[in-house]
Amino acid sequence: MQLMALFVIQLLNGLQLGVTLFLMASGLTLVFGIMNFVNLAHGSFFMCGAYFAAVTFAATDSFLLAGAAAILGTVVLGLLIEIGALSSLYSRDHLIQVLCTFGLILIFNELVQIIWGLDSLYLNVPQVLSGTISILGQPYPLYRAAVIIVGLAVALALYIMIHRRRVGMLIRAGAFDPVMVSALGVNITRLNTLVFAVGAGLAGLAGLLAAPMTSIESGMGEPVLILTLVVIVTGGIGSIRGAFYGAIIVGIIDTIGRAFLPLAFMSVMPPAFAQSAGPAIASMLIYLLMAVILAFRPQGLFPVRAAT
Amino acid sequence: MKWNVTAIATVVILAGLALVPVAAHAIGDLFYVTLFSRILIFALAGVGLNLLLGYGGMVSFGHALYVAIGAYSVGILSVSGITSGWIQLSCGLAFGGVVSIIIGLICLRTTGMTFIMITLAFAQMFYFVAVGLKRFGGDEGISLPARSLLPPFDLHHNIVLYYTILTVLVAVLWGLQRILSSRFGLALRGTKLNQVRMRSLGFQTLRVQLIAYVLSALICVIAGFFLANLTRFVSPSYVHWSISGELIVIVVLGGMGTLIGPVLGAIALISLEELLTSGLLHLPGAGDAFVHRHWKLLLGIFIVGVAIFLQKGLYGIIVGRRTAP
Numbered sequence: 001m002q003l004m005a006l007f008v009i010q011l012l013n014g015l016q017l018g019v020t021l022f023l024m025a026s027g028l029t030l031v032f033g034i035m036n037f038v039n040l041a042h043g044s045f046f047m048c049g050a051y052f053a054a055v056t057f058a059a060t061d062s063f064l065l066a067g068a069a070a071i072l073g074t075v076v077l078g079l080l081i082e083i084g085a086l087s088s089l090y091s092r093d094h095l096i097q098v099l100c101t102f103g104l105i106l107i108f109n110e111l112v113q114i115i116w117g118l119d120s121l122y123l124n125v126p127q128v129l130s131g132t133i134s135i136l137g138q139p140y141p142l143y144r145a146a147v148i149i150v151g152l153a154v155a156l157a158l159y160i161m162i163h164r165r166r167v168g169m170l171i172r173a174g175a176f177d178p179v180m181v182s183a184l185g186v187n188i189t190r191l192n193t194l195v196f197a198v199g200a201g202l203a204g205l206a207g208l209l210a211a212p213m214t215s216i217e218s219g220m221g222e223p224v225l226i227l228t229l230v231v232i233v234t235g236g237i238g239s240i241r242g243a244f245y246g247a248i249i250v251g252i253i254d255t256i257g258r259a260f261l262p263l264a265f266m267s268v269m270p271p272a273f274a275q276s277a278g279p280a281i282a283s284m285l286i287y288l289l290m291a292v293i294l295a296f297r298p299q300g301l302f303p304v305r306a307a308t
Numbered sequence: 309m310k311w312n313v314t315a316i317a318t319v320v321i322l323a324g325l326a327l328v329p330v331a332a333h334a335i336g337d338l339f340y341v342t343l344f345s346r347i348l349i350f351a352l353a354g355v356g357l358n359l360l361l362g363y364g365g366m367v368s369f370g371h372a373l374y375v376a377i378g379a380y381s382v383g384i385l386s387v388s389g390i391t392s393g394w395i396q397l398s399c400g401l402a403f404g405g406v407v408s409i410i411i412g413l414i415c416l417r418t419t420g421m422t423f424i425m426i427t428l429a430f431a432q433m434f435y436f437v438a439v440g441l442k443r444f445g446g447d448e449g450i451s452l453p454a455r456s457l458l459p460p461f462d463l464h465h466n467i468v469l470y471y472t473i474l475t476v477l478v479a480v481l482w483g484l485q486r487i488l489s490s491r492f493g494l495a496l497r498g499t500k501l502n503q504v505r506m507r508s509l510g511f512q513t514l515r516v517q518l519i520a521y522v523l524s525a526l527i528c529v530i531a532g533f534f535l536a537n538l539t540r541f542v543s544p545s546y547v548h549w550s551i552s553g554e555l556i557v558i559v560v561l562g563g564m565g566t567l568i569g570p571v572l573g574a575i576a577l578i579s580l581e582e583l584l585t586s587g588l589l590h591l592p593g594a595g596d597a598f599v600h601r602h603w604k605l606l607l608g609i610f611i612v613g614v615a616i617f618l619q620k621g622l623y624g625i626i627v628g629r630r631t632a633p
Contacts, residue, residue: 038421085612094421095367099560099615102553106608114602222549226432229425237422280440287433291414294426298417 005136010259011252012135016144018251019151023206024228025235025243026158027199033175033238033304035090035192040101041081042228043221044108045074045200049207050216051112054121063126070208071201078200082193090192109218120215147209154205155244162240171195175238175304227254230290236300245301250286257285317627318481318568325474325571329467341466342538347578348473349535354558354570355480356527361556362564363488364520365500367424368415370431372551374525376438376544377404378532383450383542384441393456393463393533400529408525412518431552438544449543456537463537473534480527481567487523488567496520528555561614563621572622581607 028042049070056062056069081104089097124130125143132139162168170191173181182188206224214220231250235242262278269277293301325348332340357371381400382393390396415426439447455463461472487493498506499513506513536542545551554577562573583589584603589596599606618625 032421036421038424089616094424095361095556095560096615098367098369098424098553099556100612102556103608103611103613103615106550106604106611110602110605110608114605223432226429226549230429233418233422233425233429276440276442280437283436283440284433287429290426290429294414294417294422298422 005138006259007256008136009138009140010256012140012144012148013259014252014255015248016148016151016251017255018248019148019155020206020210021224021228021231021251022151022155022244022247023202023209024224025231025247026155026240027195027202028228029232029235029238029240029243030171030175030195031199032232034171034178034195036178037086037090038094038097038101039086040098040225041104041108042199042203043225044105045078045203045221046207046210046224047108047112047216047218047221048077049074049204050123050211050214050220051116051121051207052204053208053211054123054216055116057123058121066123067208070204070211074204074207075197075201077204078197079193081200082196086196087189087192105222108221113218118218120217122215123211125212143212150205150209154202158240159244167191167194172304227286230286232300234290234293234300236303238304239300239302242300242302249289253289254286257282261285313627314566314568317623321568321571322474322478322481326471329470338466341470343578343582345466345470345473345534345538347574348470348477349531349538350555350558350578351571351574352473352477352480352534353528353531353555354562354574355477355484355567356524356531357555358524358559358562358564358567358570359484359488359527360520360524361559362566362569363493363500364496364517364524366416366517366521367556368427368521368524369424369549369552369556370427370429371524371528371555372547372549373411373431373434374404374408374528375532375535375551375555376434376547377407378529378534379536379542379546380438380441380444380532381529382456382533382536383452384444386452386454386456387444387450391454391457393458393537396456397458397530397533400533401526404525404529405522408522409518412521412525416514416517416521428549428552431547432549435544435547435549438547445543447544449541449545452536452540452542455540456533469534469538476530476534477571480530484567492516492519557611557614561618561622563623566621566623569621569623572626576622580610 024042024046028039031037031039031042052073053066053070057066060066085100085104089100125141129143129146131142133142133145134140162171170181170186174186174188174191178188181191207221210224227250231246232243234250235244235246258279261282262274265274265278265281297303325344328344329341332338332344353371353375356374357368360366360368360371378397378400381403382396385391385396385399411427411430415423415430418426444450455469457463458472461468463469463472488496495506495511495513495516498509499511499516503513532546535546558573558577559570560573561576562571563569581603584599584606586600589599591599
């Protein structure tokens with residue numbers, strides 16, 4: 001029973017990581033799919049969201065304002081970057097896009113240090129959500145439960161927007177064949193800007209939600225970005241559905257693997273070896289998963305073309 | 309005529325590099341030998357990546373992985389008591405070969421954007437493996453007690469180490485020159501331009517690409533071997549994603565698809581980094597301290613500039629023609 005409760009709690013933690021990754025992946029997969037643009041600087045929006053939230057909370061003591069600052073701030077940042085720099089790179093070689101956004105990562109990471117200092121910032125869990133709830137008799141932080149609910153709600157809203165609304169239809173069509181969509185009279189430049197800004201805002205939201213559970217520091221975006229890339233490749237580029245399932249799978253496998261693989265190793269191997277090999281192999285799990293999926297389905301689990 | 313310009317440029321650059329220890333000795337600052345050893349090592353890795361990126365058109369954002377395999381083969385074996393550089397290098401090449409074949413086969417099932425992302429993801433996987441190697445320093449890395457024994461080269465002398473790396477670099481450049489003008493090299497370039505057409509001509513494009521991937525990985529393993537010997541230190545930071553990024557910068561900055569380009573790129577990038585991190589800039593106020601602390605900001609701006617404005621690379625500017633496709 002104890003083990004069962006532990007498993008359920010880790011499953012929830014995995015789900016929580018999964019929805020955070022989905023917020024990152026949903027915007028980025030559309031940027032990849034529609035604009036054919038490799039944006040490695042997406043993790044910087046995650047970082048900026050967390051910074052905006054922490055700084056605003058420190059100044060106003062209001063979590064609501066902090067949330068608004070994180071989301072609106074990253075949307076504005078996304079707009080500025082997209083219009084100012086990146087939109088001129090959409091037609092360029094992938095290599096140039098990679099280089100340019102790699103440079104942007106370095107710039108962002110240094111800028112936050114220059115503006116907010118070298119020390120990590122912290123954001124407390126809002127008062128209302130600081131309690132715990134009981135899951136199978138074990139306490140579970142209310143905040144994490146709230147993150148799961150917010151993440152699933154955003155996923156549902158995105159699903160409705162993408163699959164039931166005209167703008168979503170255009171976005172899906174854009175991911176399928178951007179040239180044809182623009183030939184049909186849709187202002188694809190504006191659509192691109194919209195998608196980019198919404199993606200930046202979602203990344204900012206992910207940064208806001210993750211902020212109370214981590215230290216806010218320069219460079220925090222890149223590990224999340226690389227996990228997000230794994231999610232997108234696993235799910236299939238350009239597919240929101242793929243991003244959702246990919247994120248949940250990656251989140252749960254990563255969390256469960258880290259929690260239970262070392263334990264499982266302990267029972268079949270000498271403890272000294274298990275202690276060092278367990279965590280190492282647990283951290284490899286999602287990459288192995290990605291490798292296996294790509295070996296059989298190079299387009300990912302839910303490629304755009306098959307879904308239409 | 310075109311070939312002559314390339315040959316003269318190559319010879320001039322390599323001769324210049326050969327004179328570095330002499331010049332450093334003349335001005336009495338042997339630090340430059342260490343700095344240029346680092347430049348040569350990154351040039352070697354860049355030359356390796358260039359085979360894949362410049363000639364094969366495959367953008368790998370994960371080549372730090374192979375540099376780290378070379379470095380860790382030195383670290384792990386020398387801590388375990390095996391100090392022979394030849395054994396360390398062979399183990400590194402063997403392991404790097406197996407890893408690159410497996411990863412190459414998976415990555416080459418995809419193209420373009422997905423290829424970039426997967427190579428980055430696999431490098432990150434090995435980053436976590438390196439962090440998990442608790443016996444070999446984990447997060448902190450390991451300092452090596454001594455450099456490898458690589459008879460007849462006595463790597464303990466900085467100048468011998470320098471000329472050893474330079475010799476390897478020249479040998480690799482010469483070998484690649486031969487390979488690229490062979491049937492394989494033409495098939496590789498043809499595959500970059502039009503894979504479908506090459507396949508219908510009867511070439512096994514996957515095999516051509518895989519060979520290029522493995523070769524470029526092995527060159528990076530050799531670079532990693534020398535990097536560990538130069539710094540006498542090995543840590544997961546060698547497989548950090550930013551190292552992979554810097555390798556791409558070196559290739560593009562120098563000029564893609566020219567053999568000597570990445571050497572120029574490495575000279576420019578590593579010198580710039582050295583200047584920004586510890587050079588005397590004589591800026592007003594606390595300008596120097598600010599630049600030294602936040603040098604990555606300027607590096608980032610520089611990289612964005614290179615990406616947008618420097619299409620031909622340094623080599624293209626110096627020699628004054630477009631780089632070969």
